[in-house]
Each structure stands twice: as structure tokens, then as C-alpha cells.
Amino acid sequence: MSADAIEVGTQLPPLTVHLTRADLVRYAGASGDFNPIHWSDRAATALGLEGVLAHGMLTMGTALRVVTDWIGDPARVVAYSTRFTKPVFVPDDDTGAEVSFSGTVSAVSEDVVTVTVEAVCAGVKVLGAARVEVRLGG
Template identity: 65%
Template sequence: MITPVEVGTELEPLTVRFTRETLVRYAGASTDFNPIHYSERSATAIGLPGVVAHGLLTMGSALRLVTDWVGDPAKIDNYRVRFTNPIVVPDDADGATMIVTGRVTGVDGDKVTIQLDAVCDGVKVLGAAKVDVDLGR
């Protein structure tokens, strides 16, 4: 069990980098071949500022902050987010960087609630991101 856990405990921040290669690999693994994830023309045609990362890739990558902290993904009871802004991934070697931070907002025995904040280029990309964890599992 992770100790001590109390309301206000901050998790170590996580930095995640997305490149066009990341998007191609995720598209293959998820079979989500929507052209907004690889074609500038398709993305801008529907009003996006450019090629964007898959929402579930963004969501799953942010959850790594908690799974790394608890050491076992099976301890996750619930995870919910709102997608507030897409991550635009430029066609260059650097890509886009998401910074994920988290803090404990509730503790009830072994049950812990963690709020995540995910930001890319100073813009919040996930809103209302909450993770419920069972540390006793």
C-alpha cells in the first residue's frame, strides 16, 4: 500500500510526448483510422487546427500517472474525463507534449479519488478527470 495517502497528496507529474509516429502506431493498434489523426487536409477541412491525437490515446496516456503511482492497473475502479481541447500534433520531430499532474481529493479507507489535470501548450486538454482507486486490492 502507498503511504501516506491523504487529501492533498500530489503525484509525481508525467510528461507524455505525441508525434505523428505515435498516432500511426496507435491507429494500427486501435484500428481507429479516422483521417483527422494523420491528414492535415482532412483535419482542417472539418475546422480542426491540424492533425489531432486520438481522444482515447490522450485519456489512456494521462491515466499512466495513476497506474505508475499505484503499481497495478487492476487497482483502478473508475476513470472518467471530459475532452476539452484536442492535442494538435505537428508534423515535426518534436510533436506535442502533454503534462499530467494529479492530486488526491478524497480518501475513504483504501478507496482514493485522484483528480488529474492534463495540459498541452498551456491549454487544458482533459476536464473533470477523476480516477477512483482501491489501494486494498
């Protein structure tokens, strides 16, 4: 893929995922983050939360898939930054929380493309200022 073939405003294919409590347990095991707000309604509500919430880094990592699926090679990601703006609450059911991710090319330079990523759950943006820079070429 060359920079000549990519324009500012290009929309990347969207991605929608359902994060379930089982996903949170798997992520906790992989990351070592066993904070009970990610699996226990009792612990989460005791802290004033409306329920169990997904790990921020799980949401952030899943958002990056919009770009890596598009570019085809995760090794081409040279920078990624975001802010966590709202939590993703995950109900204790088989459906979980639906999170939709989209990406738009916001800048193109000689060999780097910048993509702005949006993540929305229940109509609310859950990531802010998410930007991914990817290097083009081999």
C-alpha cells in the same frame, strides 16, 4: 499502500510525454481508429481544424499513467471518467505535442483513493473533470 499513508492534497509524480505523428499511427493501428483527422493535415483542415489531432482515447489513456505509475498496479483502478475539453494538435515534426499530466489526491475513504488528473498541452487544459478511483491494499 494503506489509506492511512495517503492524504487529500498529495501530489502524484508528474508525467510529460511528447505525442508524435508516429505515435498516432501506432495508436490507430492498435485501436482500429483510422479517421484521417488523426494523420492527414489535408483532411483535418478541410473540416476546419487547425491540424492533425491526437485520438482522445490516447490522451485519456496516457493521462491514466500518472495514477497507474503511482499505485503500481493498473488492476487497482476501479473507475475512471473524464471530459475531452480541447484537442491535442500534433505537428508534423520529430518533437510532436508536449502534454503534461499531474494528479492530486482529492478524496480518501477506507479502501479507495480518488485522484483528480490534469492534462495540459500548450498551456491549455485538454481534459476536464478527470477522476480516477483506485482500490488500496492487496
